[in-house]
Structures are given as C-alpha cells and as structure tokens.
Amino acid sequence: MLKHLIGHTPGTDSDLVKWTLETVRKHLGMDVAYISEFVDDQSVFRYVEAPGLEEMIKPGDAHSLDDVYCRHILEGRLPELMPDTSLEPVAAAMPITAMIGSHVSVPLRRPNGDTYGMFCCFSSAPSPTLNERDLGIMRAFANLVAEQIGRDLDRNKEAEKKKGLIRDLITRQDFSVVYQPIVDFYSNRPTGFECLTRxxxxxxxxxxxxxxxxxxVGLGTDLELTVLRHMLETMLHFPDKMSISINAGPETLQHADFAGLFDGLPFDRIVVEVTEHARIADYDALSQALRPLREKGMKLAVDDAGAGYSSLHHILRLQPDIIKLDMSLTKNVDTDPAKRSLAAAMLLFARQTGSVIVAEGIEKKEELEALKALGIRRGQGYLLSRPLVLADALRFAGGGTASRVSA
Known part of the structure; x- marks a missing residue:
C-alpha cells in the first residue's frame, strides 16, 4: 500500500506536505489531519486538512501542550495509536477527548534530532479498524514530511541570514556610486552619465x-530606492543639460515612493533605464505609473536591446526615448555582418519612432568606427571611458579628460 501511495507523490516539494496530509487522512478514513509545531509551550497548527471543518481547525490555531495529547505521547503516557481514546485513562481524563474518538500521532524530528512537532490524524468517533500497519504508514509519511520541513527550515534560515545582510547594507549604506560617461562620438565629450553601484x-x-x-527576500525595492536616492543626490553637481541615467526594476518604478525621489530635480535631465532582464508583468500599469514623470520631461531607456526577446518586447510596449544596444551586439560589430545589419535595423526603427540609439560596451576603435559609419552618434564603453568616481566624472563633464582607470 505504501509503495502504491508514494508512486503518486507530487513533483514539487511545495505540494508535498499538503498532499501527504490529504493522502494519509483519506487512507486512514479520519476526519482531520494536521501538522503542528511546538512553539514554547504551545502546539501551533501549521498545515491542516479538514474538509468541512475549516472553521473549527485551521492553520495558525494554537493550544497549550497541557491541553492536548502531544506531550503525553512524547513522554510515553499515551500511545501513538489510539483507535478509541476513551479506553486510555490519561486521554479519558482530558476535556479534549470529548471531541476526539480516535487518534494517531507521530513526532516530527528536526535534522538534529529535536522534535519539531507532531503529525496527527483524528476523528470524532472511535475507529476500531486502526492498527499497527496504519501507524507504520503514518511514520513513513512523517519521515517524508520531516525531510521537507527540514529543507524549509534551512531555506528560511538562509533567507533570514540574507535579509539581515541586506538590511544591514541598507542601514549602513555600504555602497558607492560610479559614473559611466555616455559620449558623443564626434565631440568626444560626455552628454550624460549612467550611475552604477559598487x-x-x-x-x-x-x-x-x-x-x-x-x-x-522581499527587499529588492527597499535596496533600489536607497541606492537611487543616493545617486540622485549628486545630480545637481553636474553641469546643466548633462543627463543622469539610473537603473530600476518594474516594482520600484511603480512604488509609491519612486516619484518623490525626483522632488526639486530637473526631470528633463533624468533617464530611467529598464533592463532587458527585468520581467514586466503588466506593461499598461507600468506605462501609466511612468506617464506623469515622462510628461514632466523624464526620459525612458530600454537597456540591453538586442540581448534577447524581452528587450524587443519592452521597446514595442514601452515606446522608450532611448534604446541602448547591448554589448553583445556591439562586440565585433566591425567584423560581423549580421550584427551590423541588426544594429542598422535598430537604428532605422529608432529614427522612425523618434528614439535615440546609444551603443554599450564599446572596447575597440574598429567597433567605434563601424558604429559611426552606421549613423550612431553616442555610446559608452571602456574605449571611451571606464566608470569614474564622482570627482573624475565632474572633471570630465566640465571639460577635462576622462580617466582610463576603472573605478
């Protein structure tokens, strides 16, 4: 029987616990199956399978260990298998037995051997057919559940560790900003800077x-908003008409605090870049959130264009002001006819839609000359300048020479 049941195990760990509860409850013919966790002196229901009884027992409910069978079973005063609870003197003396006629329960052990809680099934009426074989099946499935709970606990522990690191990083602002110049090919002067985090x-x-x-760990928007706020604080140090580009994900762009980042800043000098790798669930909602900012002059760029299908979809749905060619397209564009053709097609599309092309990742003079021959006027990359610390970026913006040293 156990082999037959396990043969129908669901394919993902996330479904295993619920499937196990349902399977064991039906096999034993019981009213309720649940998994509890011991928290201090309480038994807290974490998972519950109780068709028709959801109002009486549900996840999150808690009972004192003095009022339920768990502690008595663990300490040997009650057996794990009770076909008729009224026949057990310890159980018969407990008020809860008025609602429980039959009960099967086995402990769930953590990887270190400590007890996590209990895997239980019960019915309101006695069930004289319950036997040791049923208890053996219950124990086998309890082992499956314990393994899954162990994995969940490990994941939760790792997630909490990550949360702590991210919260500490945000609190201490343990990051810096460097500035990648976006350069006009013909004047060799910067037209703007892309802010990058280190x-x-x-x-x-x-x-x-x-x-x-x-x-x-659910702190992506918090970290992005903190970084963006720091980036924008330096914007007014740059000369007028010099643009500042920032990168943000869709959730951040739609966050209630996003628009407030730009209070007191010139919108016409701000470029917001959406990366090709960002998954956008609702283009209409994102466009609506950005519309008031774009109407004030903020420009929208789609980053990494040509790196994959998503970037092309972003371009069609968001209608950006700037299209940034991915470095995979720029690399060896001078020797690869297919890349040149695609870059030329992107340039034609941009002209017809009123967008501007910026080429990324330019590392060789031959690549620069090929892009210029296509009609592209702006770009960024190590050939033009590596990312600069603020002082060097301001010097380059003001007419100085770009540093060739990476920041």
Missing part, C-alpha cells in the same frame, strides 16, 4: 547578485 559589503559580490538576493 557594493563594499561582504561577501564581495557583483551588484547584480546583491540586487537579486535583495529581491529574493
């Missing part, structure tokens, strides 16, 4: 990993 927190990781981990 994190000083440990462990040492690239910015995308920090932002992804923050998103994984």
């Amino acid at each position: 994190f000083g927190a440990q462990p040492s990781r690239t910015p995308d990993i920090w932002f992804n981990e923050a998103a994984d």
Whole structure:
C-alpha cells in the first residue's frame, strides 16, 4: 500500500506536505489531519486538512501542550495509536477527548534530532479498524514530511541570514556610486552619465547578485530606492543639460515612493533605464505609473536591446526615448555582418519612432568606427571611458579628460 501511495507523490516539494496530509487522512478514513509545531509551550497548527471543518481547525490555531495529547505521547503516557481514546485513562481524563474518538500521532524530528512537532490524524468517533500497519504508514509519511520541513527550515534560515545582510547594507549604506560617461562620438565629450553601484559589503559580490538576493527576500525595492536616492543626490553637481541615467526594476518604478525621489530635480535631465532582464508583468500599469514623470520631461531607456526577446518586447510596449544596444551586439560589430545589419535595423526603427540609439560596451576603435559609419552618434564603453568616481566624472563633464582607470 505504501509503495502504491508514494508512486503518486507530487513533483514539487511545495505540494508535498499538503498532499501527504490529504493522502494519509483519506487512507486512514479520519476526519482531520494536521501538522503542528511546538512553539514554547504551545502546539501551533501549521498545515491542516479538514474538509468541512475549516472553521473549527485551521492553520495558525494554537493550544497549550497541557491541553492536548502531544506531550503525553512524547513522554510515553499515551500511545501513538489510539483507535478509541476513551479506553486510555490519561486521554479519558482530558476535556479534549470529548471531541476526539480516535487518534494517531507521530513526532516530527528536526535534522538534529529535536522534535519539531507532531503529525496527527483524528476523528470524532472511535475507529476500531486502526492498527499497527496504519501507524507504520503514518511514520513513513512523517519521515517524508520531516525531510521537507527540514529543507524549509534551512531555506528560511538562509533567507533570514540574507535579509539581515541586506538590511544591514541598507542601514549602513555600504555602497558607492560610479559614473559611466555616455559620449558623443564626434565631440568626444560626455552628454550624460549612467550611475552604477559598487557594493563594499561582504561577501564581495557583483551588484547584480546583491540586487537579486535583495529581491529574493522581499527587499529588492527597499535596496533600489536607497541606492537611487543616493545617486540622485549628486545630480545637481553636474553641469546643466548633462543627463543622469539610473537603473530600476518594474516594482520600484511603480512604488509609491519612486516619484518623490525626483522632488526639486530637473526631470528633463533624468533617464530611467529598464533592463532587458527585468520581467514586466503588466506593461499598461507600468506605462501609466511612468506617464506623469515622462510628461514632466523624464526620459525612458530600454537597456540591453538586442540581448534577447524581452528587450524587443519592452521597446514595442514601452515606446522608450532611448534604446541602448547591448554589448553583445556591439562586440565585433566591425567584423560581423549580421550584427551590423541588426544594429542598422535598430537604428532605422529608432529614427522612425523618434528614439535615440546609444551603443554599450564599446572596447575597440574598429567597433567605434563601424558604429559611426552606421549613423550612431553616442555610446559608452571602456574605449571611451571606464566608470569614474564622482570627482573624475565632474572633471570630465566640465571639460577635462576622462580617466582610463576603472573605478
């Protein structure tokens, strides 16, 4: 029987606990199946399978361990298998037995051997057919559940650790901003700067990993808003008409606090970039959130164009002011006819839709010349300038020479 039941195990861990409760409850013919966790001196229901009885027993309900069978079972005063609870003197003396006629319960152990809680089934009426084989099946399924709960606890522990790191990073603002010049090919002068984040927190990781981990633990928008606020504080140091580009995900762009970041700043010098890798669930909602800002002069850019289908979809749905060609398209554009053709097509599209093309990742003079020959006028990359600290960026913006040293 157990082999037959396990053969129908669901394919994902997230469904395992609920499936186990339903399967065991039906197999034993019981009214209720649940998993509890011991929290201090309480038994807290974490998962419940109780068709038709949801108002009487549900996840989150808690009972004192003095009022339920759990502690007595763990300490040997009650058996795990009770076909008729009224025949057990300890159970018969407890008020809860007025509602429970039959009961099967086994402990759930954490990986270190401590008791997490109990896996229980009960019915209001006695069930004389319950036997040791049923208890064996219950124990086998309890082992499956315990393994899943152990994985969940490990994930939760890791998530809390990540949350702590991200919260600490936000509180201490343990990051800095560098500025990648966007350069006019013909004057060799910057027309704007893209703000990039560098994190000083440990462990040492690239910015995308920090932002992804923050998103994984529900703090992605908090971190982005903190970083953006810091970036925009430096904007007024730059000369008039010099644009400042910032990167933000869809959730941040639609957050109630996003628009307030620009209070007192010239909207016509602000460019907001949406990356190709950002998943946009509702383009209409995002466009509506950005419309008031764009009407004030803020420009929208789609980053990493040409890197994949998403960027093209972003372009069609968001109608950006700026299209940034991904470095995968720019790299070797001088020797790759297919890349040149695609870049030319993107340029034609931009002209017909009123957008501007900016090429990213330019590292060779030959690539620059090929882009110029296509008619592209602006770009960024190590050939033109590496990201600069604020003082060097202001010097370059004011007419000085760009540093070739990476910041």
